[in-house]
Amino acid sequence: MEWIADKWDIVVQLYPFMLKGLWLTFQISIISIAIGSIIGFVLGVAKTAGSRLLNGFINLYLHLLRGSPYLVQLYIVYFVLPSTGIAWLSFDSYTAAIVSLSLYTSSYVTEIVAAAIHAVPSGQAEAARSVGMSKFRTYQHILVPQALKLTIPPMASIYVIVIKSTAVLSVIGISELTRQGEVAIMRMPGDIMFIYSLIALFYFIYCYPMLRLSKWAEGRFGTFGGGDR
Amino acid sequence: MMWLQNFFNFRLVSEYAGVFAEGIWQTLWISAVCLALSLVLGTVLALARMSKNPLLWRPVAGYIQFIRSTPLLVQIYLVYYGLPTIMPSGMLFDEVQSGIIALTLHTSPYMGEIIRAGIGSVARGQIEGALSVGMTPRQTMRYITLPQAIANVMPPLLGQTAVLIKDTSLLSIIAVFELLGAGLLMFSETVVATESYVTVAVCYLGIYAMMLVLSGIVQNRLGGSAWQAN
Numbered sequence: 001m002e003w004i005a006d007k008w009d010i011v012v013q014l015y016p017f018m019l020k021g022l023w024l025t026f027q028i029s030i031i032s033i034a035i036g037s038i039i040g041f042v043l044g045v046a047k048t049a050g051s052r053l054l055n056g057f058i059n060l061y062l063h064l065l066r067g068s069p070y071l072v073q074l075y076i077v078y079f080v081l082p083s084t085g086i087a088w089l090s091f092d093s094y095t096a097a098i099v100s101l102s103l104y105t106s107s108y109v110t111e112i113v114a115a116a117i118h119a120v121p122s123g124q125a126e127a128a129r130s131v132g133m134s135k136f137r138t139y140q141h142i143l144v145p146q147a148l149k150l151t152i153p154p155m156a157s158i159y160v161i162v163i164k165s166t167a168v169l170s171v172i173g174i175s176e177l178t179r180q181g182e183v184a185i186m187r188m189p190g191d192i193m194f195i196y197s198l199i200a201l202f203y204f205i206y207c208y209p210m211l212r213l214s215k216w217a218e219g220r221f222g223t224f225g226g227g228d229r
Numbered sequence: 230m231m232w233l234q235n236f237f238n239f240r241l242v243s244e245y246a247g248v249f250a251e252g253i254w255q256t257l258w259i260s261a262v263c264l265a266l267s268l269v270l271g272t273v274l275a276l277a278r279m280s281k282n283p284l285l286w287r288p289v290a291g292y293i294q295f296i297r298s299t300p301l302l303v304q305i306y307l308v309y310y311g312l313p314t315i316m317p318s319g320m321l322f323d324e325v326q327s328g329i330i331a332l333t334l335h336t337s338p339y340m341g342e343i344i345r346a347g348i349g350s351v352a353r354g355q356i357e358g359a360l361s362v363g364m365t366p367r368q369t370m371r372y373i374t375l376p377q378a379i380a381n382v383m384p385p386l387l388g389q390t391a392v393l394i395k396d397t398s399l400l401s402i403i404a405v406f407e408l409l410g411a412g413l414l415m416f417s418e419t420v421v422a423t424e425s426y427v428t429v430a431v432c433y434l435g436i437y438a439m440m441l442v443l444s445g446i447v448q449n450r451l452g453g454s455a456w457q458a459n
Contacts, residue, residue: 067437068430069398072409076430079422084236160298167300171402178303185310193311200299200307207298 010191011198014184021180022202028094028176029163032101036162037155039102040109045139047114058110065107071168074100078172097169101162108158116147149221156214160207167203177202242424245415252411253432259329259407260394266333267393268386271340272375278345293338302399305331309403328400336393343385347378383451387444394436408432 047058065073077100082090091099120143128138170179181199185192242249277289296304308331313321322330351374359369379386401409412429416422 063437064434068433069395069409071398071401072412072426072430072433075409075412075422075426079416080426083422164300167302168399170302178300178306181303182306193307193314196303196307196311200295200303203300203303204295204298208294211294211298 007191007194010188010194014195014198017184018177018180018198018202021175021177022206024174025163025166025176025206028097028101028169028174029159029166031098032105032166033159033162035098035102036105037109039106041113043106043110044113045117045144047110048117048143062107062110065104070100070104070165071171073104074168074172076100077103093172093174096172097166097174101165101169104165105158105162108161109155112151112154112158113147116150117143119150120146150223152221153214153217153223156210156217160210160214163203163207163210236423237427238421238424241419241421242428245411245428248411248414249408249428249432252406252408252429253436255405255407255410256394256397256436259325259332259397259400259405260390262329263332263336263393263397264390266329267336267340270333270337272344274337274341275345275348276370278341279348293342296335296338301331301335301396302402304335305399305403307331308334324400324403324405328397328403328405332393332396332400335396336389339389339392340386343382343389344378346385347382348374350381351377380451383447384444387440387447391437391440394440395433398433 043058043061046054074096077091078093078096081096124142124146125138128142129135133141166176167178169176170182173179175183177199181195185195188195274289274293277285278293280286305328308322309324309327312327355373355377356369359373360366364372397407398409400407401413404410406414409429412425415428416425419425
């Protein structure tokens, strides 16, 4: 009983502190997925437009972001870009976090949007073109509305990847959930296992419903066999 | 070419070539050990997850959800900082051992889910055939189902291996010396961010390119679907 009372005291003490970290995690992950989705949407649509040269560049962009760990990308955005001497590339840690995470997210979104557009039956686009719609109107009215529905299940699991990636931001001193936990441990060094479990629980409460949503959306909107993690 | 030399000091990087080679070697062997362990543990998890006994599959399903819903970094901290506080004193894993344990615990549910999908993809007739010629269920699993299952899911297994190699970079945070650790060492000694971190990125991209080539070969051999780099 004493053990429970003891741990409960810790929870009550740390609760507001952890909540502050969770709020920052939420904020950064939402902003990053929003920006990343916009970039990814544009690149994904461009990837299906059929220009060889453009596709080459987009694939290079995807391979660069997919072939290196996110932590390395974060170091490059935070430490290497300022040393180029270009003033507007000298980010503070918060901006560096959002820039790197948005780029990282966009690599996932690009592939999903492109795959979803490819998954729309080709007869749809052919019919639209044959009744005289322009290429742009075909995308606007036929392909994108049908494709967007397909992206919902994988987007939910990508959001989970983004949330989990924010934990890495603690290394550049962003006081998000993981960093707040580290600081809490410096103040109460006796309860390392308990405090880290508490952090894990916070992440779990945040991420698990998203994974369930993804699973539910798969049943509702169907899958096209890509991007699911 | 002057601007390139101003931007990137090749001579400095060549002085650290040995350090980076050591880092690449560490990254590769740690990844290989984690891959082997997580394939074994993943197969066990997949079989347990498919069991009809709720006492077996429910805890396993919970474990899989827990791993998928929490960040790898927190899992590494739990193993590296948390585990020693509840272990009997005298038993202490060093940072490499802790890193391998954490990465294996993290990767095996992903591997397990892929293997489970593979087992589901083996044709029903194969299993029935094996049983009807008198193989026990255990033999059927060992000689008929699992080999075909693994061949079927080779592309996603390779994709997950690429993720595992990238994930080893997080071990640098608990002071394991690997590829990113080599970059951090160079940065701490020379204070040139560009050379240190861009070299690390280039090395990772090289490993990734080799994985792409390897997956192309495997894909040709098995005639399976295209590999997706997650």
